[in-house]
């Protein structure tokens with residue numbers, strides 16, 4: 001957790017004897033590189049040396065302590081430890097408010113307290129650096145064209161909408177089958193927007209029991225209901241300043257829909273069991289695999305909420321409608337998998353590509369990703385062959401059942417498939433399906449009267 005390089009510390013102190021004492025205390029740790037200054041001005045003039053920590057005597061001859069502190073903090077986020085001859089709680093509180101890291105009085109315990117405080121400050125510096133680094137990494141990771149792979153016309157339309165979405169605070173409603181990248185798109189919007197330094201909070205409405213959902217979203221006060229032993233901050237408050245992503249919004253029960261509507265209309269909430277009104281500054285992104293307009297018609301979704309949430313609608317097409325994106329994504333996942341696992345680069349043979357292109361991917365991009373990872377493991381050399389690609393049986397079944405038709409329509413579909421396959425040879429088809437010829441003719445007549453969807 002500690003940085004490897006020496007920690008640069010400035011001692012700012014006008015009493016030469018105390019300077020010597022502090023210098024001695026800090027020299028006990030070989031990681032510290034200490035410089036001393038006897039005036040505020042001297043310290044400020046040397047900030048370009050970028051110290052990590054400054055111990056600042058509160059009463060300097062040339063400038064008031066608060067002023068030196070304010071100028072240091074304005075220069076950079078340096079940890080300042082105030083060292084003062086008197087213990088004045090009011091002053092200490094003021095200085096902490098101004099951004100001082102700690103306040104230590106000159107007494108016999110100064111040595112231990114100082115070393116402790118410096119150690120804590122070092123951890124703090126290291127954490128702040130790590131967080132900055134991670135934030136930077138995340139926003140690079142979510143650059144649109146780096147994170148959302150594909151170049152089909154269908155996806156280009158999505159990119160154009162995303163470019164618009166990031167410029168404003170408009171609510172975005174994302175639709176698409178499972179695994180089409182709805183959450184990925186929501187994150188990409190957040191990390192490319194002005195809110196990127198603030199939290200992105202995702203809530204899957206389908207994953208939380210409805211009786212817990214209100215408290216999950218809006219929080220509760222201590223004692224609001226049996227079991228509410230402490231105050232709890234809800235996801236909306238957690239996302240303050242940032243983005244809240246409500247996944248599977250179509251699964252929210254009607255009761256809560258009314259409460260959600262109020263919160264987004266007013267942009268404020270009250271925790272369960274509380275009275276305080278909490279103002280919200282959040283961006284809302286919702287997603288669903290359902291046709292919400294249809295759910296409104298069926299009475300499962302409030303119409304007023306539907307219009308509130310619609311905002312900028314972004315539809316993610318199923319993978320089977322994205323043409324060559326299947327191959328581009330397959331190669332992308334192979335490359336990522338090889339990199340993660342220190343494997344040599346993996347090629348995708350022409351037959352393997354063909355096999356992928358002929359499959360309808362009911363699980364969309366998520367399914368393609370796991371298929372490619374398995375293929376990378378199964379491959380005998382650096383080339384993925386058609387045989388290395390296996391569509392798991394669950395998917396085959398779902399694929400077959402995917403369109404959710406009536407049994408009658410399934411029968412017709414199967415019949416049409418076999419007739420195509422056997423060049424309309426009714427005798428052969430009757431044999432394969434183990435039904436009579438006349439049954440086939442009867443079905444064909446029915447199909448003519450009412451064509452298969």
Ligand SMILES: Nc1ncnc2c1ncn2[C@@H]1O[C@H](COP(=O)(O)OP(=O)(O)OP(=O)(O)O)[C@@H](O)[C@H]1O
Pocket residue numbers: 147148149150176177178179180181182183184185247289329365366369
């Ligand atoms: N265009 C894409 N480029 C790269 N990776 C993608 C793309 N689309 C989806 N993925 C990856 O596929 C997986 C599934 O995506 P995601 O979880 O965003 O889908 P979803 O639509 O939210 O799924 P669900 O509806 O089941 O929650 C993730 O690992 C995601 O990173």
